[in-house]
Amino acid sequence: MPLKYVWGHHQPTQVVGMVHGILFIVYVFMVMFIRQQLNWNFKTTLVALIASVLPFGPFVVDRKLLK
Numbered sequence: 001m002p003l004k005y006v007w008g009h010h011q012p013t014q015v016v017g018m019v020h021g022i023l024f025i026v027y028v029f030m031v032m033f034i035r036q037q038l039n040w041n042f043k044t045t046l047v048a049l050i051a052s053v054l055p056f057g058p059f060v061v062d063r064k065l066l067k
Contacts (some may be wrong), residue, residue, distance in 0.1 A: 001013070024052060027052050027058060028049065028052060031045065031048045031049055031052070032045075035048075044065070047061060048061050048065075
């Protein structure tokens with residue numbers, strides 16, 4: 001974000017934004033795939049999906065689910 005708003009470089013922000021969006025979509029698809037494989041209940045799936053929009057949320061969910 002500093003590259004875009006401080007120094008006016010828009011290209012790196014577009015590339016990083018695209019990669020970030022693709023990784024978000026992959027995360028959501030993987031949650032749904034793993035839900036079927038591990039027979040997660042609705043609550044576990046919902047927590048994993050909510051974590052996808054929180055900063056560092058997937059890391060926290062990963063640590064909790066691996067216990």
